Amino acid sequence: MSRTTDSIGHWEDLETWLSVATDSLLPKAAETLRHQTQDQLDDNIANLMKQDPSQSYSHKELAKITGSLSHTLIATLKLSDRHAAHLQQELTRAQRRVEQLELEAQERQEGHDEVEQGAEEEITRLKETLAAAIQEMERGKADHADLSSKLQYAEQLLEKAKADFRDKNGRIKALETHLDESRNEISRLTLQLDYIKEKSDSIREELRHAYELRPEPTRTRRAPVSPLPSRTGSPVPRLTREQKGEGAVLKHSPTPSEEPYLTTKLRELAPASHRASHGLDLKDLDKLARNIGKFTPSVPGSQDVQAYLQDVDFHLEMRLNVTDKDRLYLLRTTASLEKMLAVHANCPL
Numbered sequence: 393m394s395r396t397t398d399s400i401g402h403w404e405d406l407e408t409w410l411s412v413a414t415d416s417l418l419p420k421a422a423e424t425l426r427h428q429t430q431d432q433l434d435d436n437i438a439n440l441m442k443q444d445p446s447q448s449y450s451h452k453e454l455a456k457i458t459g460s461l462s463h464t465l466i467a468t469l470k471l472s473d474r475h476a477a478h479l480q481q482e483l484t485r486a487q488r489r490v491e492q493l494e495l496e497a498q499e500r501q502e503g504h505d506e507v508e509q510g511a512e513e514e515i516t517r518l519k520e521t522l523a524a525a526i527q528e529m530e531r532g533k534a535d536h537a538d539l540s541s542k543l544q545y546a547e548q549l550l551e552k553a554k555a556d557f558r559d560k561n562g563r564i565k566a567l568e569t570h571l572d573e574s575r576n577e578i579s580r581l582t583l584q585l586d587y588i589k590e591k592s593d594s595i596r597e598e599l600r601h602a603y604e605l606r607p608e609p610t611r612t613r614r615a616p617v618s619p620l621p622s623r624t625g626s627p628v629p630r631l632t633r634e635q636k637g638e639g640a641v642l643k644h645s646p647t648p649s650e651e652p653y654l655t656t657k658l659r660e661l662a663p664a665s666h667r668a669s670h671g672l673d674l675k676d677l678d679k680l681a682r683n684i685g686k687f688t689p690s691v692p693g694s695q696d697v698q699a700y701l702q703d704v705d706f707h708l709e710m711r712l713n714v715t716d717k718d719r720l721y722l723l724r725t726t727a728s729l730e731k732m733l734a735v736h737a738n739c740p741l
Contacts, residue, residue, distance in 0.1 A: 462547070465543045469536065472536050483525050486521060490519070493518070496511060497512070672714065672718050680707045680711075680722060687727050704722050705719075707722075708722070
């Protein structure tokens, strides 16, 4: 009798612990199941088992399912313990009744045959009742063992859900850290790009002023050749502006002293300017370059140069959002170094 009472107290302690653990997911679950009958609890278990076990549940849904199943199993175990206690009480009363009847039968055996016969029938009936009670108690023990195994399985599922939750939480934190590092790297690259743009603008302005300030070379006097022309010393062709506004055009091809200087400036400015802003994608520009073909003029400024420029403009007119950076990229890709030095001013830096 004391063992049954201890079992009921054990299930109540477990129910209290489980209620605290699943309070955020299943509020008032224990109070709802406390007053349900065995049939209602069996219906709850049947409804839970209707869900597809092979389906992928989130950790919160899995915790709700296992929590509901645990509360239902605990309530069922408590009912089983109460029923077993009731059967134990009936068994005790039956045993006492049998003992009492046996004593009465022994006392009245000699003079009360009829009473003895009735007592024997009562004893037989009580023995049958006792056997039925024992069988019922055995079934209760089997049900108790089955519910205990189900509760253990539910606890394992709950632990698995907690482990999955901790793993996913760790992955989320790692991704957040990686995202912050990527944002910092983007900010650093943005600042570096702004610095390169400012430096490129300064060099473009310096080169433009250098072209404008250099006088035309005279035919009677030739300036000495210098590997790096200064801003006012070395002869550089004067620039003129066309009516179309496409940029300045050199009146003659650059001298050998200008070639290293212009080549260095083009290498510094053209890639950065092109990366800064252009209307077409690099793949589209490369495709146009293949259609135009490589061009190497024999005499800069001749008619074939003009035809080459018209061919470039024709292909660019078929595209939207074309910028001067796109035109400069095509000229660098499709023309030779001599051509680039000759028509460099046609594409504004």
